Amino acid sequence: MSAEDGSTTPGTVRPGGRTARTRAAVRDAVLTGLAEHGYPGLTVEYVAERSGVHKTTLYRRWGSVEGLVTDALDLAGEDAWTPPDTGSLDGDLRALAHEVTDTFGDASAAAAPIAFIAAAFQSESTAEALRGFYAERFARCETVVQRAVERGEAPPGTDAAAVVRAVSAPLFFRAVVTREPLDAPLAARTAAAVAAAVRAGGYLPATSPEPADRPGSADRD
Incomplete structure (x- = not known):
């Protein structure tokens, strides 16, 4: 979704072509940086050097390391992975x-x-x-x-x-x-x-048990 000033909110860019390739390169750099340095050691400068995308562009489109990591997760969720189908x-x-x-x-x-x-x-x-x-x-x-x-x-x-x-x-x-x-x-x-x-039915929705009659309640009716 575009903001009113024409900029984009970090993590919301979904275009194709060259922009998609740039986004993928940035995602790969973020993944490598996280694996090598962890979140505290990841910097925009590292992502810029690793991805080949100028840090000015990174700041403009993603805003911060937090935006870069969030978008990397968003992009990871767009893959074509499907669960196994073994027949049982x-x-x-x-x-x-x-x-x-x-x-x-x-x-x-x-x-x-x-x-x-x-x-x-x-x-x-x-x-x-x-x-x-x-x-x-x-x-x-x-x-x-x-x-x-x-x-x-x-x-x-x-x-x-x-x-x-x-x-x-x-x-x-x-x-x-x-x-x-x-x-x-x-x-x-x-x-x-x-x-x-x-x-065994262990993952069926839980049902509330019927409340038990209190002893002597019938005598008071």
Whole structure:
């Protein structure tokens, strides 16, 4: 969306052609900078040198390091990634879990996403962009559960968003909070546990129990 003075709000530019190539080059420089220096060490000067885009242009279009990081997350969410389709709920959940362990279990692959997470604790706009990125990512994954319902592998009404989060959450916790190692057996166990809970109805919407009659209430009617 353009501002009244003709400038653009950081993170909202979506044109194609040369501008798209510039945006992609800036995004790549931001990712590299985050991986190498983290959010506190990332500077507009670094992005300018790495991307080949003059820093005056960066300040005009993105405003600050915060704007650069936010737009890099926005652009990352525009990719063509689709969730796995293995033909079964167990296979799809296992594949999703393996994607998490493959990314966060490799130090070089995990550097940029972990830097984004760290940046979200220091910048509210980055935190908002990160929430949006993962919300959109998880929304794409909901088709995994929808297909399972159609195949009779999951009860109708299963909360698809809760399922895909449940597969990722224990792995993210180990990768980002406790910094424990991730491996394929862990991914398989996590996926199997979630699949079993799905089949048991563990992700159906909660229902409020009927209030129990209080002792002696009938005598007072």
